[in-house]
Amino acid sequence: MGTGNPRRVLIIGGGPCGLVALRNLLHRAEFTDVQLVERRDNIGGLLFLISRYHPPQDNSGVDRVDWDSPAYPGLIGNVLPEFLSFSGKPFPAPTRPDQPFPTLRETYDYLEDFARPFFETRKIRLNHEVTRVEEVEEADGGGWRVVMTDWTTGESGVRKEERWDAVIITTVWFENAYYPNVEGLHELKETGKVRHAKTWKGPNGYEGKRVVVIGNANSANEMAAQLAPVAQLPIYRSTRRISIFPSLPDNRIEDVGPVVRYSSTAAGEKVTVHLQDRNIENVDCVLFGTGYYPDVPYLRVLEPKSRTEGSIRQLIPLTDQTIQPARIPSLYQQVLYAHNSSLAFIGALVSFIPFAFADLTSTWLAGVWSGRIHITTSVEDRLLDEQLRLENLHKVRSETDNPSDLHSFHFLGRYELPYAQVARAEVIQAMPELGDVLAKWDDEQDTRRFAMYGTKLDSLYAIAGEKRPEV
Template sequence: MATSPRRVLIIGGGPCGLVTLRNLLERGEFEDVQLVERRDNIGGVWYQSRNEHANDDSDPLAASRSRWPTPAYPALIGNVIPEFLSLSGYPFPTPPREGQPFPTLRETYDYIAAFARPLFERGKIRLHHEVVDVAEIEAEDGGGWRVAMTDWSKGSGSGVSLKEERWDAVVITTVWYDNAYYPDVEGLDDVKLTGRVLHAQTWRGPSGYEGKHVVIIGNANSANEMAAQLVPVAQLPVYRSTRRVSIFPSLPDDCIEDVGPVSRYSRGANGKITVHLQDRTIDDVDYVLFGTGYYPDVPYLRVLGPAVGTSDRARRSLDRLTHRHIQPIRVPSLYRHVLYAHNTSLAFIGALISFTPFAMADLTSTWLALAWSSPAGTGTGTGTRTGSKVTVPPTVASRLADEQDRLQILHQLRSETDNPSDLVSFHFLGRYELPYAQVARAEIVRAAPELGDVLAPWDDAQDARRFAMYATKLDSLYVLAGKTGEP
């Protein structure tokens, strides 16, 4: 990166965006850093508006609330203990319950809101601003990024305005949760038209499913929680279609019947769905609920492609960087899952899937703040660093080598089994997460030694505590269910 950006825009007001804002402001050297969020409050997937599905003409912001629903639901309890939800320098409070150390949706949101309060007070967060286009600018035209956004602050209709701004650098934190992933299975597109196919993205609890015949697809956290919540109200058994044994904790329940993978779907009688398994069919299904995760896509982002023409002013086309059909599924051309290799003034925080996403976003955004900042004493921002700068490989080819190394590892991992898990994916590092974090942390501490006592340690002891969360979560599920003893 030839120069350090002076002005940085962060897109997305969830935990990733907020900790990035804090870290760029306090650990970097920049002239201006701002964050825009399209909804009426910060929190990302942890914020659930009181009127999320309301259609209230008396509330001019009701439309914007329902436009972007969160995957969160009122009864949600997390799967990460406070240690790994704590952003550096701001510990997460211990939940006030015995046997249930995992915070609720409200407790997590309250923590995020408190963390964001001083950022609001500094005037660094703009709500109701939906980014609709981010376009890379030619170097001959000064470089940087042209950002178009819709201002919904006055509600819909005549109050909506479109504005355009120019920024030296952009951080995108809205990578996953707008993009519900459905497996490619025969007949699925057709049965979606019945309105009986839903995704965990829009799950709000079991109300409305009384007496309904339900098949759930998947057995990770979302699928398991939907199944457990449906048991008291739905027609039994609740079917759960899986491809392998889950690594995610869930209570055994005779009312949940695990079945094999779905080979195809078809329309049944009375507008219902027939689910065809490899060895049987399930008829008269009222709803098929998918807990199959999300895929990375940023549809509003356009980057410069190869030059077109042979003149001195040959122009380059603007093309989408991400889309649904990239294989392996990923945000392409990233160095360390963070920096866009072809133009390092574009960054992604939250593209990397972590066992401990708050802690990982804190680490990677601190790394980014130092990678983008001028050496100590030469910046014009408000940072207070005393060290040097994190270095990034100087050429596009050297930065792209990181992606190629990861693709080779991913190919090896997927070739080791004929039924690879969806968790064996480009941005999910698995057993490579700790080494990744240790390298990033070491580079940070070399550049800013004072952060050595502030950041999470990312050592073997921490990793052991993280693995122990699975057993702790299972124990907490027994406590919630009022059960004791071994499963």
């Protein structure tokens, strides 16, 4: 079950979750070795902006381009510096009085500065792409077999295989673009008329185009706003619910209802978007700001003992995009794999303040793996956590007729504060020296967190040079 205390830990992913997990395991617990691997040539994860071109790998003529990210030029965040600050490392104060939200560059600079000591101590390996993580039987020594490609050695890469006592995976969400299951979408993708926010790099190339944007969360709203000055008007924004995310009213953007079907001309040159009450014809491109789904395709775990007692256990995928409700299954506290607690996920939980949440949960994990925080050793008790969450999620979803309401397994919503308070209390009991270091996670902090939406709307009006209407 992997209930012992691991000594050697590998962290996969060099984004904010991986970086803060690296710091917390190195500084808040004692392990023999902790390292982080990142497949790109710099840290940042979803905040990594520059996509670098690589020459052909071999004589096949196939090019390799570095993995893209959802970051784009001009991006301004939706989280205030207070909640972007890792404990003990305050985020620099904003320099613009009307724009308290950091730019992409400012956020990246903060992460780069945070990561610098770990480069100096060689705890981060860049250009290392993990292609397989496999659980190892205890009879064979336990732990995890990790296969990766080292791209630092040449254009074709070199295969490496390593064994680690424990693994932290932080690459759960943003590689897996989610598209709603709508009739005609598969065929539409084949025409090349579909784009996702994951690859959005700004409105260049959309001049004069007729565009439909799907969704009305942050990504969809930002794409619609950037398209409005250049694309054919109106910009259509298809939504299923009232958005809680701040955006400016714009008469160049027309909100329409849900899409029920897509079709295209015989040559695939134009798209018709079929709504419930009308059609939008002669569309050049459909842009999806519909989020992501949790999946770690390179991960394989052993079949749980309870299902195959006495037989040879096979390696099976833990995650799959067909799992419903969408989730990383069999997690305890949405961090630890219930059947083997030497596998953990930081960043699976969805929070509106992900930096602060990753800081807290990885500190809690450091306490658990160092033996300072005690958790149940019973797999059944660990799985009860998931069962209760699924039952609650089913109840909440049964009370709404809107499938796109923000009710998902990994999004805690109003349960985020009590979850964080319990985790923090366990950390402070085990590591009282962190009492004045970790974020408080109290009602006052929660009030400031919810107030960010109003602050963000004020900043959008300030950028536009407009006065916010009186309510």
